[in-house]
Structures are given as structure tokens and as C-alpha cells.
Amino acid sequence: MTETKEAPLRKMKSLSAEKIADIARESGIVGAGGAGFPTYVKLQSKAEIFLVNAAECEPMLKVDQQLMVSHACELIQGIRYGMKATGAKEGIIALKAKYKKAIATLTPLLTDNIRIHILPDVYPAGDEVITIWLATGRRVPPAQIPISIGVVVNNVQTLINLAKAIDEEKPVTHRTLTINGAVNKPMTLTVPIGTKMSELIELAGGCTVDHPEFINGGPMMGKYISDIDAPVTKTTGGILVFPREHLLIQRRLKTDQQIIAMAKTVCEQCRLCTDLCPRHIIGHELSPHELVKSMSYKQFAKPSTLLSALTCSECSVCESYACPVEISPMRINQILKGELRAQKAKYEGEIEPQDPMAEHRLVPIGRLVKRLNLLPYYHEAPMVEPLWQPEFVSIPLQQHIGAPSVPVVSVGDDVEAGDCIAKAAPDALSVAQHASITGTITEVDTKVITMRRG
Ligand code: SF4
Ligand code: SF4
Structure with missing residues (x-):
């Protein structure tokens, strides 16, 4: 994925919305932003706004901002196919002003119904709920998904993969x-x-x-x-x-017991974690300081307070930036989520008014870089x-949310790069997997297919 192209907009293939979603499923396209949600499901929904999350707000990651330059045409093409599938009338590429080359490359390719929105250089501008709020003013209610307010969000690499799958018949x-x-x-x-x-x-x-x-x-x-x-x-x-x-490693190595002990003994209930929680500031009930308190006192003003742990995005602002005494409300939420999901509990609270200072409470990237000692x-x-x-590759059958893919090859089979080696699980949320090199299948089990170059 490194060729640079300055071609004009490509002609689109004439495909139905259903066919575009089918190609996404059979080509193994999943959300490349990290969650791995199968893209075909998003393409099956009907939306008003098709939003590209190009914030890449995690410091040190440099993927999307460079792909938007090297693969601008494919990105625009992917958006157009996505808009065709979902019926969206407006496409928005949400990115940061500092991605100057990307803006310069994309701008001449924009169509009447696709525009660029400049996000502030803050964290977590790339949390899709926050991206939507910053780019459209719409707020996703807690425990809801973006389509509940008419928006579908996709990542840059996901849409490039969609364009390649349709125009070049190349799977992921x-x-x-x-x-x-x-x-x-x-x-x-x-x-x-x-x-x-x-x-x-x-x-x-x-x-x-x-x-x-x-x-x-x-x-x-x-x-x-x-x-x-x-x-x-x-x-x-x-x-x-x-x-x-x-500190980033040391935090991750702490055990749950250490995290809970810290929460019980050190929390000052200063509320900083809640005041800076991105979900809280846009009107979600989630209040991490209350959930930390729950480690000591199992009492809540409202029953929904505990359930609101399910709405935490795990953005880490509370742990990595807000808390002055090294407590991790995010890890507390992860522990609570595990228990609540085991009980099949659901959060059903409504969205509340947003913090009037909300836009000023997001974390400037420069400050975050210093706080995390990243320089x-x-x-x-x-x-x-x-x-x-590589000489060998091991392709997991579950790289996505949903059911694992089902192998269609056996040990000893010779396959070409791009051949389907596992199909989407039938009647389930699932996508196909493909050989990433040309060679021979050396191992097939319930979790992975291994190949040797040949
Ligand atoms: S920021 Fe830290 S000390 Fe303050 S309430 Fe939250 S967890 Fe407790
Ligand atoms: S990780 Fe912390 S700051 Fe982020 S959404 Fe969860 S509670 Fe809020």
C-alpha cells in the first residue's frame, strides 16, 4: 500500500447497496481502527452522514495521515461506495489541520457531497463518539451506536480496502x-x-x-x-x-488486585477523572470517580451509576492524564464491565445536557505527549x-468481532496470495480470510491457518 497516485476520480462500478456489502464481507473487510467490527454490517445500514474518522489522535501512530496522501483516490472511492451502500447524502473526512499534505492531496478530489472537517489537535478526537460530536454537533447517547443518530463511521484504511476490493477485486x-x-x-x-x-x-x-x-x-x-x-x-x-x-509499561503490568487496592486507599475523590472524561463531558452519566468510590462503598445514588461502567470507551484519559495519584478508573471500569457482562446487564440511561465547557476539556496532544514522557x-x-x-505467516481465524471464519483449505494445499482460505461463518457476524502470501498451507486448526512461502 505504498504507491502514490494522482489520478482523477475513478469511474464507479454500478453495484447495488447489497452487492457492496456482500463484497465487503467476502473480502474480509473489518474496521481497521482497532475494533475489528465487520464493515459489511455498517454498509447494510441506512445513514444520513458517512463520516471518515481520520483523526489518528493517538500520538506516535502515523498510518492514516500517510495513507491519505499515498491513497487519496482510493479513500475517496471507498467513501463514494460507502455512501452508495448506506444512502448517505453527506460524506465528511474528519482530520487535523497538521495533516497538511493529506489536506492538500484530498482537497482537489472532493466532490460536491464530500467535505473535509478540521478537528482540534486534542485527544480523543478519534474516539468515534467524540469525532461525531466535533464534526457534526450530534451526540451519540450512552450505550448506543452512531447509526442511532444517522451517522456511520469508518476508518481510512477500511475505506481504502473497500475501494480495492470493489475496483481491483483484491481482498484484505x-x-x-x-x-x-x-x-x-x-x-x-x-x-x-x-x-x-x-x-x-x-x-x-x-x-x-x-x-x-x-x-x-x-x-x-x-x-x-x-x-x-x-x-x-x-x-x-x-x-x-x-x-x-x-510508565506506560509499568501501568499495564499492574494486576487487578493492585489497581483495586490503590482505588480503595488513595482516591481523594477530587473528581478530575470525571471532569475530563470525554463521555461525561458530552452528557453521558459515566462518572469514573463514582465508580472508583464503588470499590470501597458498594452504594450508589442511582442504580444506573454502576451500569454506566459499560459505557466507558477505555480512552485512558482518566488514568493517563487526569488522576493526580496514579489511580486507574479505566481499569476499574474494565473489571466492572467483565462482571456486568457476565450478568448480561445493560445500561439504559438517557443522554443529559453536555458540559458547557466540554470543548475546552479535551486534552491537547502536546500536553499529553509531555505527561506520558513520550518525547x-x-x-x-x-x-x-x-x-x-515473510517466509511464514500465521493468519488468525478471528481478527474481527463475531464468529471465527471457517477454514476451506487443508495442510499441503498450494494457494496464491489473495485466495480465500477461510469463509465467513454462515448465519453469523463474520468475514472471510485470505492468503496473504503465495505458498503452501502448513497447519490448520480452530484458531489459525499457517502458511510457508513457496
Ligand atoms: S482523579 Fe484520581 S483521585 Fe481524583 S477522583 Fe478520580 S480516581 Fe480519585
Ligand atoms: S477511560 Fe476513563 S476517561 Fe475514558 S471514557 Fe472511560 S472513564 Fe471516561
Whole structure:
């Protein structure tokens, strides 16, 4: 995914809305922003606004801002197919003013019904609920999804994948991601899905610290990587490297018991976590300081207070920025969510008036970078070629929300890159998987299909 194109708008294929959604399912397209929600489901809904979330507000990730330059035509084409499928009358690309090259490349390609919206350089401008609010003024009620207010949101890479699937009949076989932090050559590159993450660390010149640890995704929402030999998937946005003593690693290594003990003994009930909670400021009931208090006193002013933990986006503002005493309301919410989901509990509260100071309570990226001590590890990570060609790939059958894909190949089969190796599970939320290299199938089990280049 690294060629640069300056072609005019492509001719669109004449397809029904149903056919566009079918192609998305069979091509294995899922939300590339991290959640992995199957895109065909969003394309089956009817929307007023088709919003592209191009905020990329996690510091250190440099994927979307570069893809919008190298693949501007495909992005616009993906939006047009998405608007055709959903019937949306308006398309909006929500990005930041600092993505100057992307704005300059996209602007000549905009059509009458597709526009750019400039977001402030704040976190979490890329939380889709916040992106919608900033770009349209609409507020998604708690525990609802964007379509409940007429909006469908998709990520940049997702829509590029949609255009490639329709116009070039190419399914999802590769992922563009950033390798950043304590590595010798920070870079953004495109690799076959199933490549070992450890190979990419080598490709980036190896680590610059003695005891490296790794995060899958951005510094705020990314997950600790316990096995660096795990494969890149359709939702791997980046691999960040930090020394073991870095606060981002140390926080992730704390046990639930440590988190609960801190909440019980150290919380000052200062409310800063609630005052800066992005969901709270737009009118959601979620009040992290109340949920932290619940660790000590199992009493709530309203029964819905506890259930509101289910509406936490896990953006980490409360943990990484707001709390002055190192408590993690987000982890408390994760613990509560686990218990509540096991009980099949649901949150049903209404949206309330937003904080009059809401727009001023989002976190400026510059301050976040300093607070997280990211400056020594924050690099531009330019897009590089050529494409990486691994000897082996391990393609998970579940890279998406829903049911795992069903293998259609056996050990010893020879397949070409792009061939379907697992179909979408029938009558379930699911997508297909495809060979990301040309070679031979070496292993098939209930979780993964492994291939050797050949
Ligand atoms: S910011 Fe920290 S100390 Fe203040 S209420 Fe929230 S968890 Fe407690
Ligand atoms: S992680 Fe914290 S700040 Fe973010 S939505 Fe959840 S409670 Fe609010």
C-alpha cells in the first residue's frame, strides 16, 4: 500500500447497496481502527452522514495521515461506495489541520457531497463518539451506536480496502502499521497479515533499549504485548517499543488486585477523572470517580451509576492524564464491565445536557505527549518500501468481532496470495480470510491457518 497516485476520480462500478456489502464481507473487510467490527454490517445500514474518522489522535501512530496522501483516490472511492451502500447524502473526512499534505492531496478530489472537517489537535478526537460530536454537533447517547443518530463511521484504511476490493477485486491481505518508539529506524510499512511482530522490530533496526517491552496500538489505548512473536492482524495499528521501566509499561503490568487496592486507599475523590472524561463531558452519566468510590462503598445514588461502567470507551484519559495519584478508573471500569457482562446487564440511561465547557476539556496532544514522557520515543516514522516478504505467516481465524471464519483449505494445499482460505461463518457476524502470501498451507486448526512461502 505504498504507491502514490494522482489520478482523477475513478469511474464507479454500478453495484447495488447489497452487492457492496456482500463484497465487503467476502473480502474480509473489518474496521481497521482497532475494533475489528465487520464493515459489511455498517454498509447494510441506512445513514444520513458517512463520516471518515481520520483523526489518528493517538500520538506516535502515523498510518492514516500517510495513507491519505499515498491513497487519496482510493479513500475517496471507498467513501463514494460507502455512501452508495448506506444512502448517505453527506460524506465528511474528519482530520487535523497538521495533516497538511493529506489536506492538500484530498482537497482537489472532493466532490460536491464530500467535505473535509478540521478537528482540534486534542485527544480523543478519534474516539468515534467524540469525532461525531466535533464534526457534526450530534451526540451519540450512552450505550448506543452512531447509526442511532444517522451517522456511520469508518476508518481510512477500511475505506481504502473497500475501494480495492470493489475496483481491483483484491481482498484484505495486508496491513499498514507504524513501528515507533525505542527502535533504530522508526517506520510505517505495509506487511502481509500474519507476519510475526518480532520480524518487524528487526526490520526497524532492532530495539535501542536493553529491556524492551511492546504495546500493540497507541500509547493511550494500545494493549501490552506479552508475545512479540504473535502475528500482525487486520487491526494492528502499530507496535510501540518502550523500556520496561517506562510508565506506560509499568501501568499495564499492574494486576487487578493492585489497581483495586490503590482505588480503595488513595482516591481523594477530587473528581478530575470525571471532569475530563470525554463521555461525561458530552452528557453521558459515566462518572469514573463514582465508580472508583464503588470499590470501597458498594452504594450508589442511582442504580444506573454502576451500569454506566459499560459505557466507558477505555480512552485512558482518566488514568493517563487526569488522576493526580496514579489511580486507574479505566481499569476499574474494565473489571466492572467483565462482571456486568457476565450478568448480561445493560445500561439504559438517557443522554443529559453536555458540559458547557466540554470543548475546552479535551486534552491537547502536546500536553499529553509531555505527561506520558513520550518525547524521547516520539518519531515521524515515515512510510517505507519495499513490501516485507515473510517466509511464514500465521493468519488468525478471528481478527474481527463475531464468529471465527471457517477454514476451506487443508495442510499441503498450494494457494496464491489473495485466495480465500477461510469463509465467513454462515448465519453469523463474520468475514472471510485470505492468503496473504503465495505458498503452501502448513497447519490448520480452530484458531489459525499457517502458511510457508513457496
Ligand atoms: S482523579 Fe484520581 S483521585 Fe481524583 S477522583 Fe478520580 S480516581 Fe480519585
Ligand atoms: S477511560 Fe476513563 S476517561 Fe475514558 S471514557 Fe472511560 S472513564 Fe471516561
